[in-house]
Amino acid sequence: xxxxxxxxxxxxxxxxxxxxxxxxxxxxxxxxxxxxxxxxxxxxxxxxxxxxxxxxxxxxxxxxxxxxxxxxxxxxxxxxxxxxxxxxxxxxxxxxxxxxxxxxxxxxxxxxxxxxxxxxxxxxxxxxxxxxxxxxxxxxxxxxxxxxxxxxxxxxxxxxxxxxxxxxxxxxxxxxxxxxxxxxxxxxxxxxxxxxxxxxxxxxxxxxxxxxxxxxxxxxxxxxxxxxxxxxxxxxxxxxxxxxxxxxxxxxxxxxxxxxxxxxxxxxxxxxxxxxxxxxxxxxxxxxxxxxxxxxxxxxxxxxxxx
Numbered sequence: 621x622x623x624x625x626x627x628x629x630x631x632x633x634x635x636x637x638x639x640x641x642x643x644x645x646x647x648x649x650x651x652x653x654x655x656x657x658x659x660x661x662x663x664x665x666x667x668x669x670x671x672x673x674x675x676x677x678x679x680x681x682x683x684x685x686x687x688x689x690x691x692x693x694x695x696x697x698x699x700x701x702x703x704x705x706x707x708x709x710x711x712x713x714x715x716x717x718x719x720x721x722x723x724x725x726x727x728x729x730x731x732x733x734x735x736x737x738x739x740x741x742x743x744x745x746x747x748x749x750x751x752x753x754x755x756x757x758x759x760x761x762x763x764x765x766x767x768x769x770x771x772x773x774x775x776x777x778x779x780x781x782x783x784x785x786x787x788x789x790x791x792x793x794x795x796x797x798x799x800x801x802x803x804x805x806x807x808x809x810x811x812x813x814x815x816x817x818x819x820x821x822x823x824x825x826x827x828x829x830x831x832x833x834x835x836x837x838x839x840x841x842x843x844x845x846x847x848x849x850x851x852x853x854x855x856x857x858x859x860x861x862x863x864x865x866x867x868x869x870x871x872x873x874x875x876x877x878x879x880x881x882x883x884x885x886x887x888x889x890x891x892x893x894x895x896x897x898x899x900x901x902x903x904x905x906x907x908x909x910x911x912x913x914x915x916x917x918x919x920x921x922x923x924x925x926x927x
Contacts, residue, residue, distance in 0.1 A: 622753050624733050625719055629658070632697035632717070635665040639701045640708040642671055642847060645803070648678050648687075649769035650701035650721065650743040653762045655683060657751050665699075666692050670710035675848035677806040681768065682761040702743040704899050705730050721746055726890060726899020741781045744769025748789060760797030767798035775855065779903065811849035814839065818853050829864045829927050831857035834914055836871045854904075858882040865889070867921055869914050877917060880906045892924045 629635065637655055639647035651667055658665050667687040678684060691711055699719045703709050705728045713730075720731025723740040740746045744766040751758060758766070770790055774782050777790070814835075822833040835850045843849075847870070854868040866882035879896070881889035883903045890905040898907020909917050 621733065621735055622750060625735060625750070626754055628697055628717060628719060628733065629661070629663060632663075634692070634694040635663060635697045635699065636668055636692055636695045636716075637665050637699050637701065638668045638703070638709050638711075640703040641669070641710040643669055643674065643702075644851070645678060645772035646742045646744055646769035647702040648674070648681060648684065649765040649767075650747050651687075652681055652683055653744060653747050653751075653765035654699065654701065654721075655686075656759075656762050656765070657747075657756045660756055668692065673846065675846075675851070676808070677803060677848070678768075679806070680802040681765060700731065701747070704728060721750075724899060724901065726894055726905075741779075741786050742769040742773035744773075745786075745789065748793075758793075758796055760799070763793040763796040763798035764800060767793045768800050768803060771800055771803065781901075808845075808849060810843050810845040811852075813843040814845040814849050815853070815856070817843060818850075818856075822857060824863075826927055828860070828862040830867070830922070830925075831860060831863045831865070832867045832869075832918055833857055834869045834871070837873070854880040854882045858884065864927055865925060867918060869917060871914075872908075875911050875913075877909050877912075877914065878906065879909055879917060879921070880904075881921070887925075887927070892921060895924060896920075 637651045639651045655665055655667055668691055669687050670689055672689055695716045697717050700709055701721050703722060704724050704726050706713050718731040720734045722736045723738060723743050723746050725738045727736045729736060735746060737746045748766050774786060817839055818833060822831060824831055833853055850870060854866050857863060857866045864884050864887055868880040870878040872878055881893055883889045888902045890900050890902055893899050893905035893907045896907040896909060898905060900906055
Protein backbone atom coordinates (compact mmCIF):
# COMPACT_ATOMS: atom_id res chain seq x y z
CA UNK A 621 0.00 0.00 0.00
CA UNK A 622 2.86 2.41 0.79
CA UNK A 623 4.17 1.88 -2.76
CA UNK A 624 0.74 2.67 -4.22
CA UNK A 625 0.58 5.90 -2.22
CA UNK A 626 4.08 6.88 -3.27
CA UNK A 627 3.31 6.18 -6.93
CA UNK A 628 0.13 8.27 -6.77
CA UNK A 629 2.07 11.17 -5.29
CA UNK A 630 4.83 10.94 -7.87
CA UNK A 631 2.39 10.88 -10.81
CA UNK A 632 0.16 13.73 -9.59
CA UNK A 633 0.56 17.39 -10.49
CA UNK A 634 -2.07 19.05 -8.29
CA UNK A 635 -2.04 17.54 -4.81
CA UNK A 636 -4.43 18.78 -2.13
CA UNK A 637 -4.10 17.78 1.52
CA UNK A 638 -7.15 18.07 3.75
CA UNK A 639 -8.32 17.30 7.30
CA UNK A 640 -11.68 17.24 9.03
CA UNK A 641 -13.72 20.31 9.81
CA UNK A 642 -13.01 21.92 13.20
CA UNK A 643 -9.62 20.20 13.27
CA UNK A 644 -7.72 19.14 16.37
CA UNK A 645 -3.98 18.75 16.80
CA UNK A 646 -3.95 15.28 15.27
CA UNK A 647 -5.74 16.41 12.10
CA UNK A 648 -3.57 19.50 11.65
CA UNK A 649 -0.35 17.77 12.72
CA UNK A 650 -0.88 14.92 10.23
CA UNK A 651 -1.62 17.25 7.34
CA UNK A 652 1.23 19.67 7.97
CA UNK A 653 3.75 16.87 8.60
CA UNK A 654 2.79 15.34 5.25
CA UNK A 655 3.01 18.75 3.55
CA UNK A 656 6.57 19.14 4.84
CA UNK A 657 7.44 15.61 3.75
CA UNK A 658 6.18 16.31 0.24
CA UNK A 659 8.44 19.36 0.07
CA UNK A 660 11.38 17.11 0.88
CA UNK A 661 10.27 14.90 -2.03
CA UNK A 662 10.21 17.92 -4.35
CA UNK A 663 6.41 17.91 -4.55
CA UNK A 664 4.30 20.98 -3.95
CA UNK A 665 0.82 20.69 -2.47
CA UNK A 666 -2.01 22.81 -1.11
CA UNK A 667 -3.40 22.38 2.40
CA UNK A 668 -7.16 22.77 2.78
CA UNK A 669 -9.57 22.82 5.72
CA UNK A 670 -13.13 24.06 5.36
CA UNK A 671 -13.16 25.63 8.84
CA UNK A 672 -13.26 29.42 8.62
CA UNK A 673 -11.07 30.07 11.66
CA UNK A 674 -8.57 27.53 12.96
CA UNK A 675 -8.00 27.33 16.74
CA UNK A 676 -5.37 29.87 17.77
CA UNK A 677 -3.65 27.41 20.08
CA UNK A 678 -2.13 25.72 17.03
CA UNK A 679 -0.62 28.92 15.62
CA UNK A 680 2.86 27.71 16.56
CA UNK A 681 2.70 24.83 14.08
CA UNK A 682 4.89 25.40 11.01
CA UNK A 683 3.19 26.58 7.80
CA UNK A 684 -0.26 26.64 9.42
CA UNK A 685 -0.85 30.04 7.81
CA UNK A 686 -0.74 28.31 4.41
CA UNK A 687 -3.94 26.35 5.10
CA UNK A 688 -6.77 27.56 2.85
CA UNK A 689 -10.49 27.37 3.65
CA UNK A 690 -11.55 27.37 -0.01
CA UNK A 691 -11.01 24.26 -2.08
CA UNK A 692 -8.62 24.88 -5.00
CA UNK A 693 -9.86 24.74 -8.59
CA UNK A 694 -7.24 22.19 -9.65
CA UNK A 695 -6.88 18.82 -7.92
CA UNK A 696 -5.94 15.42 -9.29
CA UNK A 697 -5.05 13.86 -5.92
CA UNK A 698 -6.76 14.51 -2.60
CA UNK A 699 -5.10 13.14 0.54
CA UNK A 700 -7.39 13.15 3.57
CA UNK A 701 -6.15 12.94 7.17
CA UNK A 702 -7.98 11.91 10.34
CA UNK A 703 -11.38 11.92 8.60
CA UNK A 704 -13.79 9.01 8.91
CA UNK A 705 -15.74 9.98 5.78
CA UNK A 706 -16.05 12.72 3.15
CA UNK A 707 -18.73 14.48 5.16
CA UNK A 708 -16.15 15.13 7.87
CA UNK A 709 -14.01 16.93 5.30
CA UNK A 710 -16.91 19.21 4.45
CA UNK A 711 -16.80 18.89 0.66
CA UNK A 712 -18.43 16.76 -2.01
CA UNK A 713 -16.37 14.15 -3.79
CA UNK A 714 -14.93 15.37 -7.10
CA UNK A 715 -13.14 13.97 -10.13
CA UNK A 716 -9.89 13.19 -8.37
CA UNK A 717 -8.17 10.25 -6.77
CA UNK A 718 -8.46 10.04 -2.98
CA UNK A 719 -5.95 8.68 -0.48
CA UNK A 720 -7.53 8.18 2.93
CA UNK A 721 -5.09 8.21 5.86
CA UNK A 722 -6.63 7.60 9.27
CA UNK A 723 -6.74 5.48 12.42
CA UNK A 724 -10.41 5.50 13.46
CA UNK A 725 -12.29 2.22 13.69
CA UNK A 726 -15.34 4.00 12.28
CA UNK A 727 -13.57 4.99 9.05
CA UNK A 728 -15.71 4.13 5.99
CA UNK A 729 -12.71 3.45 3.70
CA UNK A 730 -13.96 6.12 1.31
CA UNK A 731 -10.67 6.49 -0.52
CA UNK A 732 -9.32 4.88 -3.67
CA UNK A 733 -6.39 3.96 -1.43
CA UNK A 734 -7.12 3.50 2.27
CA UNK A 735 -4.28 3.62 4.76
CA UNK A 736 -6.36 3.13 7.90
CA UNK A 737 -4.41 1.65 10.80
CA UNK A 738 -6.81 1.13 13.69
CA UNK A 739 -3.96 -0.01 15.93
CA UNK A 740 -2.33 3.43 15.77
CA UNK A 741 -3.06 5.83 18.61
CA UNK A 742 -3.15 8.83 16.29
CA UNK A 743 -3.23 9.74 12.63
CA UNK A 744 0.20 11.32 13.06
CA UNK A 745 1.48 7.88 14.09
CA UNK A 746 0.20 6.48 10.78
CA UNK A 747 2.00 9.31 8.98
CA UNK A 748 5.15 8.66 11.03
CA UNK A 749 5.21 4.98 10.05
CA UNK A 750 4.69 5.86 6.39
CA UNK A 751 7.51 8.42 6.37
CA UNK A 752 9.81 5.96 8.10
CA UNK A 753 9.03 3.30 5.50
CA UNK A 754 9.78 5.57 2.52
CA UNK A 755 12.94 6.91 4.21
CA UNK A 756 11.90 10.56 4.57
CA UNK A 757 14.16 12.30 7.08
CA UNK A 758 12.06 13.61 9.96
CA UNK A 759 13.31 17.03 11.01
CA UNK A 760 12.33 19.23 13.94
CA UNK A 761 9.26 20.69 12.22
CA UNK A 762 7.84 17.34 11.14
CA UNK A 763 8.63 15.86 14.55
CA UNK A 764 6.73 18.67 16.27
CA UNK A 765 3.64 18.13 14.11
CA UNK A 766 3.63 14.38 14.73
CA UNK A 767 4.25 14.85 18.45
CA UNK A 768 1.27 17.23 18.80
CA UNK A 769 -1.02 14.55 17.36
CA UNK A 770 0.38 11.95 19.74
CA UNK A 771 -0.12 14.24 22.72
CA UNK A 772 -3.73 15.11 21.96
CA UNK A 773 -4.97 11.69 20.92
CA UNK A 774 -3.47 10.02 23.98
CA UNK A 775 -4.69 12.67 26.42
CA UNK A 776 -1.08 13.72 26.94
CA UNK A 777 -0.11 10.07 27.43
CA UNK A 778 -2.81 9.34 30.01
CA UNK A 779 -5.30 7.29 27.94
CA UNK A 780 -5.46 3.50 27.97
CA UNK A 781 -4.16 3.39 24.37
CA UNK A 782 -0.65 4.37 25.52
CA UNK A 783 1.93 1.58 25.37
CA UNK A 784 5.71 1.27 25.21
CA UNK A 785 5.74 1.72 21.43
CA UNK A 786 3.98 5.07 21.72
CA UNK A 787 6.44 6.28 24.34
CA UNK A 788 9.43 5.07 22.30
CA UNK A 789 8.20 7.02 19.26
CA UNK A 790 7.57 10.07 21.44
CA UNK A 791 11.13 9.79 22.77
CA UNK A 792 12.52 9.64 19.23
CA UNK A 793 10.50 12.71 18.24
CA UNK A 794 11.81 14.65 21.23
CA UNK A 795 15.35 13.66 20.30
CA UNK A 796 14.65 15.08 16.84
CA UNK A 797 13.65 18.40 18.37
CA UNK A 798 9.87 18.12 18.73
CA UNK A 799 8.58 21.06 20.75
CA UNK A 800 4.91 21.31 21.73
CA UNK A 801 5.45 23.42 24.85
CA UNK A 802 3.27 26.21 23.45
CA UNK A 803 0.27 23.88 23.11
CA UNK A 804 -0.72 24.34 26.75
CA UNK A 805 0.28 28.01 27.00
CA UNK A 806 -2.27 29.64 24.68
CA UNK A 807 -5.51 29.80 26.67
CA UNK A 808 -7.63 32.93 26.23
CA UNK A 809 -9.59 34.87 28.85
CA UNK A 810 -12.72 33.92 26.89
CA UNK A 811 -11.92 30.23 27.41
CA UNK A 812 -11.55 30.79 31.16
CA UNK A 813 -14.89 32.62 31.31
CA UNK A 814 -16.61 29.87 29.32
CA UNK A 815 -15.14 27.19 31.60
CA UNK A 816 -16.45 28.98 34.70
CA UNK A 817 -19.95 29.33 33.22
CA UNK A 818 -19.91 25.69 32.09
CA UNK A 819 -18.88 24.42 35.53
CA UNK A 820 -21.86 26.25 37.05
CA UNK A 821 -24.30 24.63 34.62
CA UNK A 822 -23.37 20.96 34.08
CA UNK A 823 -25.41 18.13 35.63
CA UNK A 824 -24.56 14.84 37.32
CA UNK A 825 -26.85 11.81 37.14
CA UNK A 826 -26.93 8.21 38.33
CA UNK A 827 -24.93 8.69 41.53
CA UNK A 828 -22.54 11.07 39.73
CA UNK A 829 -21.53 8.40 37.21
CA UNK A 830 -22.92 10.37 34.24
CA UNK A 831 -21.99 14.00 33.57
CA UNK A 832 -24.02 16.09 31.12
CA UNK A 833 -22.94 19.49 29.87
CA UNK A 834 -24.36 21.98 27.38
CA UNK A 835 -22.64 24.77 25.46
CA UNK A 836 -25.01 27.17 23.73
CA UNK A 837 -24.28 29.87 21.20
CA UNK A 838 -25.51 32.36 23.79
CA UNK A 839 -22.87 31.14 26.26
CA UNK A 840 -20.16 31.60 23.65
CA UNK A 841 -21.41 35.08 22.80
CA UNK A 842 -21.58 36.19 26.44
CA UNK A 843 -18.03 34.94 27.07
CA UNK A 844 -16.61 36.21 23.78
CA UNK A 845 -15.56 32.62 23.11
CA UNK A 846 -15.29 30.47 19.99
CA UNK A 847 -16.01 26.79 19.43
CA UNK A 848 -12.35 25.88 19.98
CA UNK A 849 -12.57 27.32 23.50
CA UNK A 850 -15.01 24.51 24.41
CA UNK A 851 -12.93 21.55 23.21
CA UNK A 852 -11.54 20.75 26.67
CA UNK A 853 -14.86 20.69 28.50
CA UNK A 854 -15.74 17.03 27.88
CA UNK A 855 -12.40 15.88 29.25
CA UNK A 856 -12.79 18.27 32.17
CA UNK A 857 -15.90 16.36 33.25
CA UNK A 858 -14.29 13.00 32.49
CA UNK A 859 -11.60 13.79 35.06
CA UNK A 860 -14.15 13.70 37.86
CA UNK A 861 -13.44 10.58 39.93
CA UNK A 862 -16.94 9.10 39.90
CA UNK A 863 -17.82 9.86 36.28
CA UNK A 864 -17.92 6.97 33.79
CA UNK A 865 -19.74 8.70 30.93
CA UNK A 866 -19.68 12.29 29.70
CA UNK A 867 -22.27 13.74 27.32
CA UNK A 868 -21.33 17.19 26.04
CA UNK A 869 -23.86 18.88 23.79
CA UNK A 870 -22.57 21.76 21.68
CA UNK A 871 -25.13 23.95 19.93
CA UNK A 872 -23.87 24.64 16.41
CA UNK A 873 -26.98 26.52 15.29
CA UNK A 874 -30.77 26.21 15.56
CA UNK A 875 -31.58 22.55 16.34
CA UNK A 876 -28.18 21.34 15.12
CA UNK A 877 -25.98 19.91 17.87
CA UNK A 878 -22.52 18.35 18.00
CA UNK A 879 -22.40 15.69 20.70
CA UNK A 880 -19.09 14.65 22.25
CA UNK A 881 -19.00 11.44 24.28
CA UNK A 882 -16.25 10.44 26.71
CA UNK A 883 -15.99 7.31 28.83
CA UNK A 884 -13.71 5.34 31.11
CA UNK A 885 -12.79 1.68 31.15
CA UNK A 886 -14.79 -0.79 29.07
CA UNK A 887 -17.65 1.54 28.13
CA UNK A 888 -17.29 1.88 24.34
CA UNK A 889 -18.86 5.16 23.27
CA UNK A 890 -17.90 4.60 19.62
CA UNK A 891 -20.69 2.00 19.48
CA UNK A 892 -23.16 4.58 20.79
CA UNK A 893 -21.93 7.25 18.38
CA UNK A 894 -22.17 4.89 15.40
CA UNK A 895 -25.87 4.35 16.11
CA UNK A 896 -26.35 8.07 15.53
CA UNK A 897 -24.21 8.20 12.37
CA UNK A 898 -21.01 9.22 14.11
CA UNK A 899 -17.89 7.45 15.32
CA UNK A 900 -14.47 7.81 16.88
CA UNK A 901 -12.59 5.90 19.55
CA UNK A 902 -13.64 3.57 22.33
CA UNK A 903 -13.41 6.25 25.01
CA UNK A 904 -13.83 9.33 22.85
CA UNK A 905 -16.43 9.66 20.09
CA UNK A 906 -19.07 11.97 18.73
CA UNK A 907 -21.85 12.66 16.28
CA UNK A 908 -24.08 15.43 14.95
CA UNK A 909 -27.80 15.49 15.72
CA UNK A 910 -30.50 17.65 14.12
CA UNK A 911 -34.12 18.54 14.84
CA UNK A 912 -34.17 17.31 18.45
CA UNK A 913 -34.01 19.34 21.63
CA UNK A 914 -31.14 18.65 24.01
CA UNK A 915 -33.25 16.72 26.53
CA UNK A 916 -34.43 14.25 23.91
CA UNK A 917 -30.85 13.81 22.71
CA UNK A 918 -29.76 12.93 26.25
CA UNK A 919 -32.68 10.50 26.66
CA UNK A 920 -31.78 8.70 23.41
CA UNK A 921 -28.13 8.37 24.44
CA UNK A 922 -28.97 7.10 27.92
CA UNK A 923 -31.28 4.49 26.44
CA UNK A 924 -28.18 2.96 24.84
CA UNK A 925 -26.18 2.89 28.09
CA UNK A 926 -26.22 0.47 30.97
CA UNK A 927 -24.62 2.16 33.95
